Amino acid sequence: MTEAVEYPDLVVVGAGLFGLTVAQQAAERLGVRVEIIDVRDHIGGNAYSYMDEETGAEIHKYGAHLFHTSNKRVWDYVNRFTSFTNYVHRVYATHDGEVYPLPINLGTINQFFRAHYTPAEAKALVAEQAGELAGKDPQNLNDKGISLIGRPLYEAFIKNYTGKQWQTDPKDLPAGIINRLPVRFNYDNRYFKDTWEGLPADGYTAWMERMIDDPRIHVTLETDFFDGSQPYNKAALAAAGVPVVYTGPVDRYFDYSLGELKWRTVDFKEVRYDEGDHFGCPVMNFSDADVPYTRAIEFKNFNPERAASQNPDRTVVWEEYSRFAERGDEPYYPINTEADKALYARYEELAKAEPKTVFGGRLGTYKYYDMHNVIDTALTAYEEQVEPLLKK
Ligand code: FAD
Known part of the structure; x- marks a missing residue:
């Protein structure tokens, strides 16, 4: 006999920034009990990071993440949980044996x-x-x-x-x-044009842990929504009438019944060097065909303010190799062909018809979102969809 489960008021599938924001808002604004489940062994979704013991670098496990926004609501919200360093993102590119500043600007043009x-x-x-x-x-x-x-x-x-x-x-x-390729006719090589940018002072994971530091929010990791043997599975929650916020892939929710949405993924190859600084910058693009990877990330250089706690003699670099995703790969960037867009529109109709499930986040809506976009859409989805559902 299976044990009777006392269900919470809301189940959030996915501990990424969309799910964490909705959970935080539900607990704070209505005082409800929220269960967050995630199939991974950590919270944070693709924004998760961890500290590398050998070098003292903060490694962004799913690719380099830079926070930037011009949205005051989002900036005020995130500052409740973390402060930000004064990091300003700049990118360089190696081409034909020389290093150039990007995006293409007057410095790039005159050097070239x-x-x-x-x-x-x-x-x-x-x-x-x-x-x-x-x-x-x-x-x-x-x-x-x-x-x-x-x-x-x-x-x-x-x-x-x-x-x-x-x-x-x-x-x-x-x-x-591509619709446009930015070219700047001055020497400004600041990558983002937003009002605010920086990196979370104590790291991404500490920021996101603080978002859900609330006794009404409980997290269960390594738990798949589609695994019928765990209590917070799709069929059981539907039968019990528990509201769900779903941030996993929308096509997976409907068992790929209309077909699969296509994504690109990135493979990371880690390289360690016996030197304190290999590139002298956090992101080096490789513009030529003879280097097989697109760019390399030297994580230590995102956090120069932590120099005292970093290893002066070793550094870690991740080379990025981009390719089309197959089922089972991490889906990173929606491919968004006309066929994909049409397919997503059909899934969106099915999603709207689900009475107690709100779909959100990049996987649930098949969209590339930056972190500030995903937090903004989560705050709106909470107000317009989740809170009305919880008050019913
Ligand atoms: P996710 O973070 O993907 O979270 C979804 C969660 O759902 C995951 O943890 C997943 O494990 C879980 N899940 C899925 N299916 C199930 C299931 N069946 N059961 C249980 N759990 C499930 N944004 C920026 O602002 N700046 C950047 O520099 C930046 N760089 C990026 C670089 C890369 C390579 C990528 C891919 C993205 C980048 N982003 C960046 C975007 C950022 O990662 C996203 O905006 C953000 O992570 C989206 O949050 P989310 O909650 O929608 O999705």
Whole structure:
């Protein structure tokens, strides 16, 4: 005989930023009891990080995460749980044996053309080079790139990087993947243009642990919503009428009945060096085809303020290899072809018809969200969907 389960008021599937935000709001605003389950052995979803004992680096387990936002509601909300360092994100790229600043700016252009163009001269040059395909409607990503920034800069900084990201020659990729390629005609190489940016002072995981430091919130890890042998499974919760916030893959929820949504994933290869600093920056892109990875992350360099607790003689770097995801891989970036969008629209209709389940987050809505977007959508989903469901 199975033991009778005393169900909480709300079950949240997925301990990522969407699920944690909704759980925090439900406990705080209505005082309800919330159970969060996650199939992984840690909270935080893809924003999770851990401290590397050997080097003292904070490793972002699912790829480099930089917090930035211009949304005051989100900034005020996250500052309740963490303070932020004054880290400002800047990226560099290695091309043909030289290191350039990104996004492409006047510094990149002048270094690349061995020139000292003024902003107006550089603008005129890029416009002239971008005119190579004037009058032609670009039919693929390669032509689109050339028509946006001209062949020399496109071929140096975009072509091979994009080819590696998609494992496909840009001539065989649709033009619609890119709408614009940012070029700055000044020396500003600050990557984000948002009002606020920084990294959580005590790390991502400490931030997210504080979000759910509430006796009304309980977390059960290594628990799959679709595993019928655990009490918080889909069928049991539906039978008991317990409201659910689901942040797993939407197609999985419906047992892939309409087909599978497609994603790209990233494989990480860890390399350790006998030196305190290998790149001199946190993110180095590799723009050429002869290096098989797209970029490398040197985690120590995200947190120079922790230098005293970091190993001065060792550093850890993760090389990133991008590819199409298969079932069982970590789904990272929605591919979003027209077929994917149409398929998601059909799943969205099914999701809307589920009476007691709210779908959210990047997997539940098949969207790429930055962290600030996901927190914003979670705050809105709580107000507009979850709270009304809990008050019913
Ligand atoms: P997730 O974090 O994916 O959480 C979903 C959770 O649901 C997971 O923990 C998963 O294990 C769990 N789950 C799924 N299925 C089940 C199931 N059946 N049962 C139980 N649990 C389940 N954002 C930024 O703002 N800045 C960045 O620099 C940045 N860099 C990124 C780099 C990469 C490589 C990627 C992929 C994303 C990046 N993001 C960045 C985006 C950021 O990761 C997301 O916005 C955020 O993690 C989304 O939170 P979420 O709760 O929607 O999803």
